Amino acid sequence: MTEPLLDIKDYRLHIATFDGAVHVLKGINLTVNRGDTLGIVGESGSGKTVLVRSVLGIGPRNSKVLQGSIAFDGQDITHLSEKDWTKIRGIRISMIFQDPMTYLNPLFTVGRQIADVIAAHEKAAVNGVSSKAARRTRTEELLDQVGLPNPSMLFSQYPHQLSGGMRQRVLIAMALAGRPDILIADEPTTALDVTVQAQVLDLINSLVEKLNLTVIMISHDIGAIATIAKRCAVMYKGEIVEQGLTSDILNRPQHEYTQRLLAAVPDIDAAAEKLPAEPAATEPAKPGILLEAIDLKKVYRSQSGAEFTAVNSLSLSVKTGEIFGVVGESGSGKSTLARMLLSLIEPTSGDVIFDGTNITGLAGEPLRQMRRHMQFVFQNPHSALNGRHTIGDAIGEPLRIQTSMSRRDIEARAEALLDIVQLPKSFKYRYPHELSGGQKQRVCIARAIALNPRLLILDEPTSALDISVQAQVLDFLQELRSELGLTYVFISHNLAVIRQICDRTIVMKHGEIVEQGRTENVFLAPREAYTQALIESGRKTSQAATLRPGS
Amino acid sequence: MLTFAFRKLLTLVGTMIGIAALTFLITNVAPGDPARLVAGPNATEDMVATIRSEYGLDKSLPEQFSVYMGDLARGDLGTSIVTTRPVLEEVMRYAPATLELVFVAMFLGIIVGVPLGMLSAVYKDGPLDHVTRIFSISGVALPAFWFGIILQLMFAVDLGWLPVSGRLPLVTRPPEFYTGLLLVDSLISGRFSTFWTSLQHIILPAIVLSFPCLASILRVNRAEMIEVLQSDYIVAARAHGIASYRIVALYALKNAMLPTLAMIGLRFGWMLGSTVLVETVFDWPGIGLYAVSSALSSDFKPVVGVTLMIGFFFIVANTLVDLAYAWIDPRLRRA
Numbered sequence: 001m002t003e004p005l006l007d008i009k010d011y012r013l014h015i016a017t018f019d020g021a022v023h024v025l026k027g028i029n030l031t032v033n034r035g036d037t038l039g040i041v042g043e044s045g046s047g048k049t050v051l052v053r054s055v056l057g058i059g060p061r062n063s064k065v066l067q068g069s070i071a072f073d074g075q076d077i078t079h080l081s082e083k084d085w086t087k088i089r090g091i092r093i094s095m096i097f098q099d100p101m102t103y104l105n106p107l108f109t110v111g112r113q114i115a116d117v118i119a120a121h122e123k124a125a126v127n128g129v130s131s132k133a134a135r136r137t138r139t140e141e142l143l144d145q146v147g148l149p150n151p152s153m154l155f156s157q158y159p160h161q162l163s164g165g166m167r168q169r170v171l172i173a174m175a176l177a178g179r180p181d182i183l184i185a186d187e188p189t190t191a192l193d194v195t196v197q198a199q200v201l202d203l204i205n206s207l208v209e210k211l212n213l214t215v216i217m218i219s220h221d222i223g224a225i226a227t228i229a230k231r232c233a234v235m236y237k238g239e240i241v242e243q244g245l246t247s248d249i250l251n252r253p254q255h256e257y258t259q260r261l262l263a264a265v266p267d268i269d270a271a272a273e274k275l276p277a278e279p280a281a282t283e284p285a286k287p288g289i290l291l292e293a294i295d296l297k298k299v300y301r302s303q304s305g306a307e308f309t310a311v312n313s314l315s316l317s318v319k320t321g322e323i324f325g326v327v328g329e330s331g332s333g334k335s336t337l338a339r340m341l342l343s344l345i346e347p348t349s350g351d352v353i354f355d356g357t358n359i360t361g362l363a364g365e366p367l368r369q370m371r372r373h374m375q376f377v378f379q380n381p382h383s384a385l386n387g388r389h390t391i392g393d394a395i396g397e398p399l400r401i402q403t404s405m406s407r408r409d410i411e412a413r414a415e416a417l418l419d420i421v422q423l424p425k426s427f428k429y430r431y432p433h434e435l436s437g438g439q440k441q442r443v444c445i446a447r448a449i450a451l452n453p454r455l456l457i458l459d460e461p462t463s464a465l466d467i468s469v470q471a472q473v474l475d476f477l478q479e480l481r482s483e484l485g486l487t488y489v490f491i492s493h494n495l496a497v498i499r500q501i502c503d504r505t506i507v508m509k510h511g512e513i514v515e516q517g518r519t520e521n522v523f524l525a526p527r528e529a530y531t532q533a534l535i536e537s538g539r540k541t542s543q544a545a546t547l548r549p550g551s
Numbered sequence: 552m553l554t555f556a557f558r559k560l561l562t563l564v565g566t567m568i569g570i571a572a573l574t575f576l577i578t579n580v581a582p583g584d585p586a587r588l589v590a591g592p593n594a595t596e597d598m599v600a601t602i603r604s605e606y607g608l609d610k611s612l613p614e615q616f617s618v619y620m621g622d623l624a625r626g627d628l629g630t631s632i633v634t635t636r637p638v639l640e641e642v643m644r645y646a647p648a649t650l651e652l653v654f655v656a657m658f659l660g661i662i663v664g665v666p667l668g669m670l671s672a673v674y675k676d677g678p679l680d681h682v683t684r685i686f687s688i689s690g691v692a693l694p695a696f697w698f699g700i701i702l703q704l705m706f707a708v709d710l711g712w713l714p715v716s717g718r719l720p721l722v723t724r725p726p727e728f729y730t731g732l733l734l735v736d737s738l739i740s741g742r743f744s745t746f747w748t749s750l751q752h753i754i755l756p757a758i759v760l761s762f763p764c765l766a767s768i769l770r771v772n773r774a775e776m777i778e779v780l781q782s783d784y785i786v787a788a789r790a791h792g793i794a795s796y797r798i799v800a801l802y803a804l805k806n807a808m809l810p811t812l813a814m815i816g817l818r819f820g821w822m823l824g825s826t827v828l829v830e831t832v833f834d835w836p837g838i839g840l841y842a843v844s845s846a847l848s849s850d851f852k853p854v855v856g857v858t859l860m861i862g863f864f865f866i867v868a869n870t871l872v873d874l875a876y877a878w879i880d881p882r883l884r885r886a
Contacts, residue, residue, distance in 0.1 A: 056790055058786060058789050058790055082795065086792055086794060088792075089789070089790065089791075089792040090790060090791035090792025090793070091792055094790065094791060094792075095787075095790040095791075097783065097786075097787055097790075099783065102782065102783040102784065103783045103784050103786070103787040104784055104787070105784040105788070105802055105805075105806065106784075106806075106880070106881070106882060107805050107806055107879060107880055107881065108802070108805075109881075116793060116797075117791045117792065117793060120791070120792050120793045120794060120797070121792060123794075124792065158881040158882070160881065160882050171787070174787075174791055175791065177791070178791075178792065
């Protein structure tokens with residue numbers, strides 16, 4: 001039998017932090033043979049990113065290998081010098097990343113960035129650097145290889161001129177520049193729209209066949225893993241708890257964590273087991289409609305005078321106590337809509353009516369008073385909390401701004417809120433960076449409900465979270481609704497999530513509603529071609545995870 | 552890019568008109584009758600009235616303003632009372648000395664500040680970082696006149712390595728006039744010994760002028776580099792196998808230069824203003840010294856002229872910074 005291409009033996013690593021060493025990887029054993037496609041599943045914080053970055057020698061600062069080794073193609077690369085790394089990194093092992101928006105340097109053209117990588121590889125190979133023209137030809141070849149149209153034009157374009165899907169393709173082209181043996185993909189589809197996700201996965205699959213690549217893909221999206229990987233490893237708290245053929249693991253998960261993880265995947269084809277809408281406990285001031293938008297329109301004007309209509313003549317009404325879903329791909333105007341509903345941005349025309357009051361023209365103190373009743377939960381809990389404020393400060397902030405409660409009362413209320421969102425009281429002394437994504441999102445929710453609002457607008461509240469955490473947050477949101485009598489406007493591009501929790505849903509495209517109705521009706525009998533396409537591509541990625549019996 | 556540049560130039564003209572209007576307003580708000588001032592303490596009422604009509608001071612304020620703006624448009628900054636020569640001519644005579652000093656100081660600030668900032672960021676919390684921290688704090692804290700005198704005492708008086716003051720020794724004939732910048736003119740006319748002498752003269756005042764500027768460039772560049780070095784695209788560049796020095800000196804530096812450039816633009820204007828002190832200490836015949844001596848003899852036209860001049864160069868410098876921004880950052884070009 002031939003030697004494995006990558007052989008990780010009893011690899012232990014810790015990271016020195018202010019509070020002492022944290023054991024991030026606890027005895028990892030993993031082998032990858034040439035031509036393998038391996039998926040690594042796990043939540044954020046499970047150590048999967050640290051593991052693959054160690055394979056590339058770009059692990060976190062302050063990290064220390066305690067034990068074990070990583071061998072690549074027979075060579076021990078555990079403690080390689082920076083100089084020796086240049087012969088491997090990006091050339092024999094290369095990597096693509098999660099968010100194509102931030103992993104390309106905004107100040108250099110696409111062509112320059114890829115050509116530089118080629119030059120770096122040639123330098124490392126000590127064969128002398130090829131001419132500029134040769135590098136350009138090779139770059140255009142690579143761009144063509146990843147299915148990008150018009151490579152010669154693309155060569156001199158900047159990242160901001162490309163869409164998310166195109167940028168991810170550019171990053172893949174960059175990773176292929178050195179004709180690598182192993183391609184590591186770290187959550188390559190997480191930041192992309194559903195329709196684009198399917199395309200990028202198709203591309204990776206076709207490259208595996210064409211170039212005989214060995215792929216290691218990290219994801220918390222089991223659907224994506226199932227599309228790519230023949231073999232699969234499940235990581236949990238720094239350990240691999242289960243590995244084997246992907247189909248085996250999906251069909252017969254052994255470890256308790258894997259079972260939980262699979263159960264948490266929202267299924268686009270499953271009807272929701274929702275709590276009934278409008279729980280009896282709520283007693284709305286005026287039964288019926290809580291929030292109404294009439295003919296809402298937002299036009300952005302660039303300095304050069306070009307107009308862009310983000311939201312176009314949109315009307316909707318949200319009933320008290322319901323969960324109102326807004327679906328659409330990025331750029332469909334979802335977030336602009338949400339911000340207008342909250343009067344965070346001024347609509348170009350149209351009105352927003354909250355509980356019978358037109359809030360469009362409100363300003364100053366009346367608007368501030370109104371804000372008590374409507375709160376916002378942002379997409380990315382990592383950037384929605386000020387890193388220099390403790391959790392207790394963050395939760396207490398709306399109370400300090402809006403009420404005249406004493407310090408002690410605010411503190412007590414913050415503790416009670418932590419209790420409501422099921423976090424320990426001691427968390428109030430912690431800082432955001434000490435919390436996981438799911439915990440941070442709970443803190444954001446706690447902050448949003450601090451003033452007992454009547455309406456919560458949630459802008460993609462789970463898309464930055466892991467699946468099992470996502471399931472927890474969704475469950476929790478539903479509980480909270482019945483407990484506190486809240487009304488939600490829930491924005492998402494994840495159809496399975498929408499189906500799981502929303503009572504009524506609108507589908508947005510180019511700033512307009514293309515379809516609306518009861519969520520079940522929208523999913524079971526979509527009338528518009530766009531909705532059908534959206535559901536279809538969503539199904540494609542979630543299908544694999546539902547292979548398992550019993551669903 | 553071209554429309555961007557064009558729009559920037561239009562803004563430049565607009566701002567210039569604004570500055571002119573503002574200086575006009577300030578001179579008219581200032582207490583005292585300029586005509587009486589010009590006429591001197593022993594003048595009779597008749598003389599004052601004559602002067603008033605001669606200078607157009609008897610007209611209404613809007614009329615005066617239109618005359619003033621019209622004169623400015625023709626490049627007429629008025630006449631100095633003390634020297635009885637056109638202010639523009641005098642400002643043009645003194646401006647090159649100041650500009651030369653500012654350019655050299657800026658050059659020092661950038662070539663020392665940017666790399667030191669970069670290195671401090673790469674070796675954050677290392678010995679170099681601590682040294683540059685002390686260095687930059689003292690740079691901002693030391694008053695220019697004190698620091699200038701200390702340098703004069705050390706390098707000119709005690710060690711005798713460099714001249715104490717002035718632009719050139721009295722016995723040296725200045726090179727032919729091309730740009731007014733001695734360093735450039737001496738090179739153009741091939742007089743290398745003059746180049747060397749004027750370099751020796753300029754070095755101390757340039758250091759004094761550049762020190763605070765260098766310090767702030769260093770700090771801004773360091774902070775920005777630290778931020779950029781943690782960004783995703785730098786991780787990606789490492790993962791793709793690009794060499795560390797190249798990542799730092801090319802990729803990260805370009806991104807970090809944007810805020811640094813803003814600081815450079817601001818510091819340029821600040822330097823033009825603070826040459827007044829440095830020029831006084833080093834007896835440097837620039838517009839700062841000219842403005843001070845004019846102000847002391849209540850000669851206001853030159854003061855206004857110098858103010859306009861400084862305003863003009865400040866705006867030009869910041870327009871250049873804006874253009875450099877767009878040149879570096881493609882995302883700004885469309886705006």
